[in-house]
Amino acid sequence: MTMSSISSLNNSQYIGDDEQLAEKRQRRQLVGLLTPGAVWLFAFLLLPMFVLLAMSFNSYIDAQIINEFTLENYRRIFTEPVYGKVVLRSFTIAITVTAVTLLLGYPVAHFIARKTSKYKDLLFLALIIPFWTSIVIRTYAWKILLGNSGMVNYLLREAGLIDLPVQFLFSTSAVVVGLVHVFLPFMIMPLYASLDKLDPSLEEAASDLGANRIRTFLRVTLPLTLPGVAMGSLLVFILALGSFLTPDLLGGTNTLMISNVIQAEFLESGNWPFGGAMAVSFLCLSLVFIFSYNRLFRFDQ
């Protein structure tokens, strides 16, 4: 047998080797690219979370953290009604904020998506500009606007609509207003992405087939942009549920949200085990919620 015939016989084998080599190289590249991020996440997210988890099983006796296994912290969370109330309030606020941002954001996203490109950029810029200012400053601005001697009350009084200033601040509504303002762009972005992908001729087709604007929206535009609605809602919901600053500044004692309570346990009471247990419980609750939501809307498809 000559050399050439041997090589031709083994050709398929060589190709297989090449493919394996390429695959190996690709895997090496992938590992190289993922490692820095993975290390970061491990050191600053996973590790602290495990510390938190371990901490949550410690005892807290006489203002002392004692390394002694207990489930007392979790028992307190699930039996003392005040914590259930905080969780319920947090979910209510988060759902309200999600609903309001969706209602306010959808028309804006639709408007931007249907604009010609020249104005599109400008409108996008307007959407992003608020991010250049710290959320703390923006939230304080709401204090100035809504305070008893603030601008809204001043205008209402000047217009003769009220005699005494209206108590806007330190209420659930004030927290909702503040959160809607902060999270609105997070709703508009995914909505815009899905509306922009939607072929306008589908809306024209509906109109041509006898659907007025409302029915075109309900039967064509909305169903086809549901992925954007689901995505934006999830994003805003999660952000709102974990919000800490806005309820702290605009809310009162009876508008405390989960994060405020956890923060108080850690920084004010010094009860780290109980704070840890709350953080862990809250994380699990959120994960269950997100997981069911994901199953419901099937993001993976």
Added chain:
Amino acid sequence: MLQPDVELTGITKHFGSVVAVDNVSFAIPRGDFFSLLGPSGCGKTTIMRMISGFEQPTRGTIEIAGQNMSGKKPYERPTNLVFQHLSLFPHMSVAQNIAFGLEMKRTSRTETDRQVARMLELVHLADYGQRKISQLSGGQKQRVAIARALVNAPAVLLLDEPLGALDLKLREQMQLELKRIQREVGTTFIYVTHDQKEAITMSDKIAVVNHGRIEQMDSAVEIYENPKTAFVANFIGETNLLEGNLSLVNGSAATVSLPGVDIRAALNFKAAKGTGVSLSVRPESLVMGQGATSATNRLNTRIEDIVYLGSMAHYRLVSQEGLRFTAEVTQKAMAELPVRGETVLIGWEPEDGRLFETRQAAA
């Protein structure tokens, strides 16, 4: 003529300072297959969008089935449109797509089901009602789009180059299919296309549109045989256009001076000596080789290229005077002809050429 189904009177459309449609008027009798034919950007799609209500004319009126359409929204008009990219609703089944228009009219469930079944039958998709749109082939989507529009029993069905995305075989098949459907339902069809073959195959009447104006409106045969303008002659089928002046006029017989050569041609309009004209000669009217020796107009040309088109071939020719011609020859006749690079005699009779005035004679 019967009461026209669609009547446009003096329709003009401006987009900013651009005049997209310029004073267009036509009337289409009920049940006609009418084509708006023209190059892209000629305004044909704008005309169609004004008829369906997506654009409002700057001036002029549109009447459909005797009703003035001005100010009426698309969903208030007795028209339906088959979109260029079909625009089927991807989140609905085939049957739901077709039922959409009926649903909007709040038709009863049983009646809707009956109508949808009838439409699926008409477009030969009887068993496809439950399919998803993404499961259909290009030709099947096409049929669903037509069914979705026709189920509403529109006075006029508008079609915006709906066959553009299909391959040639399927396109030809769908052309015949469309014609069959149109005969069966008897609805007025307005077909927008840039494909002259498509327009000629299907239409009762064709309006050739150029720069927002109608150049000629006639039957397919008339447009091909008797084009009224040089643009129409050039756009419908291939033609040889030669620019020259009338050097002799004697009733209907004229002599045209082209650069370096005089040609005899039949004159079918009144013109004086010195008038600038375009002479159009169809490639199939040119005789080559032996047969050309007895022709009235004769030229010696060199064969620059031969393009095979299956049963035919196009010869690209250039005369000694620098005039360029394309001649169409059947495969059979090719054996007798010289090869590329050699010279060949071409000829044609005066009545095979058509003259179009390009500029009046200087007084």
